[in-house]
Amino acid sequence: MNSCAGESNPIDVINVLERLKRLSAAEEFFEVLGVSYDVKVLNVSRLHIMKRMGQYLAEEDHSNLPDKAIAACARATLARAYDDFATSSPLSHRVFKVLKDRDPTKAAPPRRIFVALGPNLTSFEQK
Template sequence: MDPTLIQRLKALSSAEDFLDFFGVPYEPRIVQVNRLHILKRFYQYLHKTPGLSNLDEIEMFRRYRELLVQAYADFVASTPAKEKVFKVFQDADGRQSVPVSALLDSLAQRRPMAA
C-alpha cells in the first residue's frame, strides 16, 4: 500500500523539502533567509483552510501546493518583519520595552541579602 499524502509530508523536514515535493520553483536565497517563516505561514494557511481533510489525495495535494505557493510568495514580496509570522515580530514591531523600574526590581531580587 502506498503511503498517504500526510504520511509522506511527515517525512519532510525543510522548506526546500516541501517546495521540492510539491514542485514549487523557488529562489534558494529567499528560502535560506525565510525558511522558518515560510513553513510557519504554510502551517497557518493549512489550519485556516476548512475542509482539507475531506478532500481526496489528488485534490488535497493540489490545495496544499496552492497554500505553499502562497506562503512562499508572501516572502518573495515582503519581509519577515512586515509579515509578522512569529510573535517577536507581532509584539510592537519586534521591539519590546521593559520599564527601568522592572529592571531595578529584578536586580534587587538577585542580589544576595547583606548579613
C-alpha cells in the same frame, strides 16, 4: 484567488499530507510539492514560510477531498506562503508571536536586571 490552484509540475499525490508530516527541511517541502524557489529567499524566510503554509493549510478542511485535490491545495498553499515572503520581509507579516507582540513604532521598555549580591559576596574578615 482559488487557494487550490497550483503549478503544473507533476507530483506524487498519494497520501501527500502524511508524507509532508515526515519531512523536516523546507527544501524537501518544495521538492515534494514541485514548487520552485529562490535559495536566497528561502534562507532568509524559511521558518516564516513554513509557519504561514501551516496556517493556510489549517484554514481548509481536507478530510473528504481526493488525494489529487489535497496535493493541489498543499502545493498552492506553499506557493502562496513563499510569495508572501518573496515580496516582503518577515517583519512585515509577523507570523510568530514574538513579532506580533512587539510594536515597531514603540521603543522597547528599559529592562531592570536584579542580581542578588548576598550569596555572591564573601566577607573580608574570612580571609
